[in-house]
Amino acid sequence: MQIPLLLTPGPLTTAPVVRQAMLRDWGSREKDFAALDAGVRTKLAQIANAGSEHTALLIQGSGTFAVEAMLGTFVPKQGKLLLLVNGSYGRRMATMCDRMERSKQVIEWPEDESVDVARLAAALESDSSITHVAVVHVETTSGLLNPVEEISRVVHAHGRRLLVDAMASFGALPLDLQILKADAVAASSNKCLEGVPGIGVVLCNITALQTAAGNSPCLALDLHDQWRGFETNGQWRFTPPVQIVAALNSALDLLSEEGGIQARLARYRQNAAILLAGMRGLGFTLFLREEVQAPIILTFHPPTHPQYNFDRLHQGLLDRGFAIYPGKLTKAESFRVGCIGQIFPADMNRFIITFKSVMSEMGIH
Numbered sequence: 001m002q003i004p005l006l007l008t009p010g011p012l013t014t015a016p017v018v019r020q021a022m023l024r025d026w027g028s029r030e031k032d033f034a035a036l037d038a039g040v041r042t043k044l045a046q047i048a049n050a051g052s053e054h055t056a057l058l059i060q061g062s063g064t065f066a067v068e069a070m071l072g073t074f075v076p077k078q079g080k081l082l083l084l085v086n087g088s089y090g091r092r093m094a095t096m097c098d099r100m101e102r103s104k105q106v107i108e109w110p111e112d113e114s115v116d117v118a119r120l121a122a123a124l125e126s127d128s129s130i131t132h133v134a135v136v137h138v139e140t141t142s143g144l145l146n147p148v149e150e151i152s153r154v155v156h157a158h159g160r161r162l163l164v165d166a167m168a169s170f171g172a173l174p175l176d177l178q179i180l181k182a183d184a185v186a187a188s189s190n191k192c193l194e195g196v197p198g199i200g201v202v203l204c205n206i207t208a209l210q211t212a213a214g215n216s217p218c219l220a221l222d223l224h225d226q227w228r229g230f231e232t233n234g235q236w237r238f239t240p241p242v243q244i245v246a247a248l249n250s251a252l253d254l255l256s257e258e259g260g261i262q263a264r265l266a267r268y269r270q271n272a273a274i275l276l277a278g279m280r281g282l283g284f285t286l287f288l289r290e291e292v293q294a295p296i297i298l299t300f301h302p303p304t305h306p307q308y309n310f311d312r313l314h315q316g317l318l319d320r321g322f323a324i325y326p327g328k329l330t331k332a333e334s335f336r337v338g339c340i341g342q343i344f345p346a347d348m349n350r351f352i353i354t355f356k357s358v359m360s361e362m363g364i365h
């Protein structure tokens with residue numbers, strides 16, 4: 001059976017060297033594993049240009065676990081979170097607030113519009129009980145880029161704290177903690193870092209962490225306690241996903257061999273440019289305006305042809321070695337194609353040719 005290339009928002013196609021890194025066992029309480037952990041955390045902090053006032057924490061689980069840990073740990077019981085929402089990952093954070101019984105206010109934009117900071121500023125000025133603001137950097141629902149640095153300036157100027165879901169951007173788009181004033185930024189092992197799934201990463205401001213003791217409504221997702229655990233004996237509180245840590249370490253080495261996040265972003269941009277030009281050549285239109293499109297995942301309007309059927313398109317591509325994703329928009333039908341992971345321009349060129357032949361087979365020309 002042919003293993004497909006994953007043109008999806010994750011899990012992604014990984015490098016053989018990353019998968020090979022999982023072929024050994026590690027005792028979680030041994031020195032060599034503690035050193036592996038420490039190395040991974042240092043490399044993650046470097047990617048974000050973190051200083052001594054920050055720390056990179058690891059938590060078991062997919063990205064959602066990291067986001068839920070971040071909100072639960074940093075927003076105190078008496079706090080109030082303002083959510084800037086333009087897609088389903090923003091809405092998911094609102095659901096988390098409800099589950100954790102944290103007060104919230106939601107400002108929602110259409111799924112093709114990035115956050116407008118004037119509305120953010122007005123909301124902060126009119127409600128002094130808002131303590132924290134949370135936003136998604138790249139909204140994977142559509143592929144939309146939000147202006148996090150501008151948002152950070154406004155939040156900071158109003159004396160509030162910022163929490164960022166940088167799941168789909170971390171490891172490719174620049175995110176500099178010396179510029180971005182955030183209490184925490186959440187990411188995951190399996191997106192632009194190109195590791196395998198299973199670890200959430202949260203870059204935290206240490207002062208904010210110190211004041212977050214006792215905030216978390218859950219034991220397992222308490223980042224303050226996770227941090228205390230790492231600081232006191234260099235260990236995870238509960239069974240670490242040892243092989244996934246080893247894979248992430250290898251993926252971080254690969255990132256640096258590639259030339260760091262600038263080089264990775266350049267490759268993703270090239271992938272996205274080939275994809276966009278090719279799809280336009282086949283008559284497809286992009287859902288987003290190009291100014292707000294991140295080179296991570298592209299959403300296209302489906303053909304209006306009566307023969308079009310997403311499941312057939314998906315299966316036809318899969319039979320020829322490519323996995324794509326259905327759309328996730330609330331209002332319009334769509335499909336999505338990712339540009340991230342171990343995917344190279346030559347793969348994108350092959351994808352366009354393959355896409356064209358699958359469409360022809362469906363009777364769409």
Ligand SMILES: *Cc1c(COP(=O)(O)O)cnc(C)c1O
Nearest residue numbers: 062063064089136138140167168
């Ligand atoms: C992938 C992703 C998440 C986390 O999703 P999981 O399925 O839990 O990995 C959160 N936010 C964004 C923007 C994402 O792209």
